[in-house]
Amino acid sequence: MTTSVPTKTLNIDGLDVAINGERNLLELIRKADIELPTFCYHSDLSVYGACRLCLVEIEGRGIQSACSTPPEAGLKVRTHTEEIREIRKISIELLLANHDQQCPTCLKSNSCQLKSVARQLGVDRVRFKRVHEPEPLDYSSVALIRDPNKCILCGDCVRFCAEVQSVGAIDFAYRGHDAAVLPAFGQGLGDGECINCGQCAAVCTTGALTPRPEIDEVWRALNDPTKFVVAQVAPAVRVALGEEFGLEPGVVTSGQMVAALKRLGFERVYDTSFAADLTVLEEANEFLRRKAKNENLPQFTSCCPGWVKFAEQYFPDLLPQLSTCRSPQQMLGALCKELLPAEINRERKDIVVVSVMPCTAKKFEAKRPEFTHDGSPDVDHVLTTQELARMIIEAGLRYDKLKPESYDMPMGFKTGAGVLFGNSGGVSEAVLRYAAEKVSGETLRSPDFHAVRGEDGLRLATVEIGGQVLKLAVVHGLKNARTLADKVRRGKTDLDLIEVMACPGGCIGGAGQPVSRNADVRRLRTRGIYDVDKNLDLHKSQENHFVNEVYTRHLGEIGGKRAHKLLHTCYVPRFPVEATPPATPGVTTTP
Amino acid sequence: MISNLNLETQGQPEAAPASAPLSKPSTKNSLAPAPFPKVALIIERHGRKPARLVPILQEVQEEYRYLPPDILSYVARSLNIAPARVFGVATFYAHFAIKPKGKHLVRLCDGTACHVKDSVPILDAIRFRLGVTEAQPTTRDLLFTVETVACLGACGLAPVLVVDDQVYGAMTPEKALAVLESVREQERKEPSP
Numbered sequence: 001m002t003t004s005v006p007t008k009t010l011n012i013d014g015l016d017v018a019i020n021g022e023r024n025l026l027e028l029i030r031k032a033d034i035e036l037p038t039f040c041y042h043s044d045l046s047v048y049g050a051c052r053l054c055l056v057e058i059e060g061r062g063i064q065s066a067c068s069t070p071p072e073a074g075l076k077v078r079t080h081t082e083e084i085r086e087i088r089k090i091s092i093e094l095l096l097a098n099h100d101q102q103c104p105t106c107l108k109s110n111s112c113q114l115k116s117v118a119r120q121l122g123v124d125r126v127r128f129k130r131v132h133e134p135e136p137l138d139y140s141s142v143a144l145i146r147d148p149n150k151c152i153l154c155g156d157c158v159r160f161c162a163e164v165q166s167v168g169a170i171d172f173a174y175r176g177h178d179a180a181v182l183p184a185f186g187q188g189l190g191d192g193e194c195i196n197c198g199q200c201a202a203v204c205t206t207g208a209l210t211p212r213p214e215i216d217e218v219w220r221a222l223n224d225p226t227k228f229v230v231a232q233v234a235p236a237v238r239v240a241l242g243e244e245f246g247l248e249p250g251v252v253t254s255g256q257m258v259a260a261l262k263r264l265g266f267e268r269v270y271d272t273s274f275a276a277d278l279t280v281l282e283e284a285n286e287f288l289r290r291k292a293k294n295e296n297l298p299q300f301t302s303c304c305p306g307w308v309k310f311a312e313q314y315f316p317d318l319l320p321q322l323s324t325c326r327s328p329q330q331m332l333g334a335l336c337k338e339l340l341p342a343e344i345n346r347e348r349k350d351i352v353v354v355s356v357m358p359c360t361a362k363k364f365e366a367k368r369p370e371f372t373h374d375g376s377p378d379v380d381h382v383l384t385t386q387e388l389a390r391m392i393i394e395a396g397l398r399y400d401k402l403k404p405e406s407y408d409m410p411m412g413f414k415t416g417a418g419v420l421f422g423n424s425g426g427v428s429e430a431v432l433r434y435a436a437e438k439v440s441g442e443t444l445r446s447p448d449f450h451a452v453r454g455e456d457g458l459r460l461a462t463v464e465i466g467g468q469v470l471k472l473a474v475v476h477g478l479k480n481a482r483t484l485a486d487k488v489r490r491g492k493t494d495l496d497l498i499e500v501m502a503c504p505g506g507c508i509g510g511a512g513q514p515v516s517r518n519a520d521v522r523r524l525r526t527r528g529i530y531d532v533d534k535n536l537d538l539h540k541s542q543e544n545h546f547v548n549e550v551y552t553r554h555l556g557e558i559g560g561k562r563a564h565k566l567l568h569t570c571y572v573p574r575f576p577v578e579a580t581p582p583a584t585p586g587v588t589t590t591p
Numbered sequence: 592m593i594s595n596l597n598l599e600t601q602g603q604p605e606a607a608p609a610s611a612p613l614s615k616p617s618t619k620n621s622l623a624p625a626p627f628p629k630v631a632l633i634i635e636r637h638g639r640k641p642a643r644l645v646p647i648l649q650e651v652q653e654e655y656r657y658l659p660p661d662i663l664s665y666v667a668r669s670l671n672i673a674p675a676r677v678f679g680v681a682t683f684y685a686h687f688a689i690k691p692k693g694k695h696l697v698r699l700c701d702g703t704a705c706h707v708k709d710s711v712p713i714l715d716a717i718r719f720r721l722g723v724t725e726a727q728p729t730t731r732d733l734l735f736t737v738e739t740v741a742c743l744g745a746c747g748l749a750p751v752l753v754v755d756d757q758v759y760g761a762m763t764p765e766k767a768l769a770v771l772e773s774v775r776e777q778e779r780k781e782p783s784p
Binding site: 170171 | 683
C-alpha cells in the first residue's frame with residue numbers, strides 16, 4: 001500500500017524521518033529528538049500501552065498510542081495537536097487527583113516522572129477531587145517501602161519483576177476503581193517471594209516503591225560517642241555517586257567520596273573491593289577443588305543476595321552448587337568485627353559497620369540471622385548510593401569542593417580484580433585472573449579476559465587456562481538465571497562456572513544507584529569500573545599483599561577452618577516446591 | 592460493629608474448609624507439602640496448563656466455596672505461575688471469592704427493573720436480619736452470604752431473590768425474610784452436607 005513512497009520514511013510533525021528497524025513509533029519519534037512523555041513504556045519491557053501519554057494523531061487513522069504502533073513508511077504523524085494536548089493533560093490531572101502529593105517529603109521527589117511529566121505538559125491545576133481513602137504503607141520489607149497512595153498503576157514494576165527477574169512478587173489485583181499493585185494475597189512485600197533486588201523501585205515512575213532508607217540509624221551511630229563507626233564502600237558506588245552531584249555517569253570520585261565519609265564522622269573508610277579480593281581467593285580455590293574432584297559443578301557465584309534468595313526459593317536442589325563464599329560485604333563486615341576490637345581496644349558491640357552499596361538486597365542480606373553474632377550483626381547498616389548522597393547533602397558538604405582523601409589501610413587496599421565485581425562478568429574475570437596463574441604456575445601476560453565482558457544478559461565463554469578448557473556463563477537478570485539453572489537441573493549443560501547478578505549490567509545497575517532510565521548510563525558506569533581497574537597498579541587479587549597478610553596473621557590458609565568460619569556461609573531452602581519437585585534432585589553435570 | 596441481634600446460634604455448621612487466615616498464608620517456610628488431593632486432581636484434569644487457570648479456579652471454588660490463600664498458592668506453584676498473578680486473577684473476577692462464603696448464597700437483584708420495584712428495602716431487611724453488610728457479606732456462622740447482582744434477566748418477576756439455585760419473584764421484605772427463615776428451618780431439621 002505504501003509502494004508510492006520511494007524511501008522508507010515517515011513524517012513526524014512535518015519532518016521526514018527515516019525508518020531504521022525501530023520497534024515502534026515512539027522510538028522513532030524520540031530518535032527525531034521529540035520527547036514524548038510516557039509512564040508505562042520501558043525499552044527493556046513488553047509494550048503495555050496503558051498510560052495513554054504517548055498518543056499521536058496518524059493521518060487517516062485517528063489517535064493511537066505511539067508505543068504500540070509499528071512504524072510504517074508514508075505515515076503522517078502529529079504529536080502535539082490541540083486534542084492530544086488536552087487528553088494528556090486530563091490524564092495527568094486525573095492521576096494527580098488520587099495521588100498522594102507530598103512531594104517535598106517524598107523520597108522520589110528528585111526523580112519522579114509524574115512530577116516531571118506534569119511540568120513538561122504544563123499541568124497547572126487539578127480540577128478533580130480525591131476519591132481513594134488513604135491506605136497504610138507497607139514496611140514489611142527491610143529493603144523497600146511500598147506506598148500504595150502514590151501508585152499510578154503504570155505497571156512498570158510488575159513487568160520488570162515478571163519479565164526480567166521471573167519472580168512476579170507483585171502484580172495487579174482487584175479491578176477498576178479498586179485496582180492495585182499488590183504482593184500475593186495482599187501480604188507484605190517482605191513476607192513473600194520478593195528477592196529485594198529493588199528494580200521495581202528503580203523503574204517506579206513515582207514514589208510508590210522506594211528503597212528503605214537507613215539514614216537516621218546511621219546518623220544516630222555517628223553521633224553516638226560510644227560507637228566506633230566504620231564504612232565500607234562497594235566498587236559500583238564510586239562510578240555513580242557523582243551523578244547525584246551533577247557529574248557524568250562513570251566519573252570516578254573515590255577521593256571525594258572517602259573525604260565525604262570522613263567528614264560525616266566515619267572513623268575508618270574501607271573498600272569492599274578488598275573483601276572482593278578475598279572472595280576471589282576463596283571462591284577460586286573452592287572452584288578448583290570442585291573441578292579437581294568433579295563435584296558440585298557448575299559452581300554458581302554467591303555475591304549477589306538477590307540471586308541467593310532466588311536460588312533458595314526456586315532451586316533448593318541446586319544450593320550445594322552455590323559457592324559457599326559470603327559476599328564481599330559480609331566478608332568485610334565479619335573481618336571488621338573480628339579484627340578491629342583488638343586493634344583499637346574496643347568491644348565488638350561498640351563497632352558499627354556501615355556499608356554503602358549500589359543495592360537494596362544488601363539490606364536484606366545484612367539482616368540474615370546467620371550474619372549476626374552475640375546480638376551484633378557483622379554489618380549493622382546498609383546505605384544505598386542514593387542514601388549516601390542524601391547524607392552528604394544533609395550535612396551541607398559541597399561535593400565538588402572536597403579534597404580527595406584515601407581509604408584506610410589495610411582493608412582499603414584493593415587490586416583491579418576486586419573493583420571488577422561491580423560489573424557483570426567482573427567476578428568471573430577476577431576469578432580467571434587468579435585461577436589461570438594458579439593452574440599454570442605462570443604469570444599472565446595480560447590480565448584482561450574480554451571473553452566474559454559484554455552487555456548480553458546471558459553470555460557463554462570458553463577460556464583456556466594452563467591447558468585446561470573452562471566453560472563459563474555470565475548472567476544478569478534472574479530470568480536468564482532461571483533459564484540456565486533449569487538447564488543445569490536437567491543436566492543439560494557442561495558448564496564449570498556460572499556468574500549470576502540480579503540487576504541489569506551487574507551491581508552498577510543496582511537499584512540503590514542514582515535513578516536513571518537510560519541504558520547509556522549503565523554503559524558509562526561499566527566503562528568507569530574497567531577504567532578504575534586499568535588505572536590501578538595491581539590487577540590480580542593474589543597480588544594484594546594486605547590480603548595475603550590477613551591470611552598469614554589471622555585467617556591461616558585459604559579455605560581453611562578459620563577462613564571458613566569468617567568468610568563462608570550456608571543456604572536454606574525457603575519455599576517447598578510442593579507441587580513440582582525437581583525431576584532429578586541434586587543433579588550434577590559432568591563436564 | 593455488625594449487629595447480630597437476630598443471629599440465632601446454630602449448631603456449628605460445616606467448618607470452613609481451609610482455616611488459614613487471609614492475612615498470614617501458612618505456606619511460608621513450612622516444609623510439609625500441602626496435601627490438597629482434590630485440588631491436585633482438578634489440576635491434573637486440566638493437564639497442568641497455566642492457560643486453564645480460570646476453569647481450575649472455578650472448580651476449586653465449587654469444592655471449597657471460596658479460594659483460600661493456601662490453595663491459591665498451591666495452584667500457583669503447580670501451574671508454575673507466580674502466586675501474585677493467581678491472586679490477581681482471583682480478585683479480578685467478581686465470581687471468585689477470596690473470603691469464605693456462606694453455605695447458602697443469597698443474591699438479590701438490583702438491576703434497573705428490580706431497583707425501581709423497591710429492591711433496596713428488601714436488601715436492607717435481609718442484611719439487618721442476618722447481621723451482614725456490604726463489606727462483610729457473610730454471616731458469622733457461615734450459613735449465608737448476601738450479594739447483589741446487576742441483573743438476573745428475570746425482570747418480569749421483579750424484584751427477584753435467588754437463594755442458591757432457587758428463584759423467588761415479586762419479593763417484599765417480609766416474603767424475603769420468610770424465605771431465609773425456611774432455609775434456616777430446613778438446616779435445623781436436617782443440615783445439608
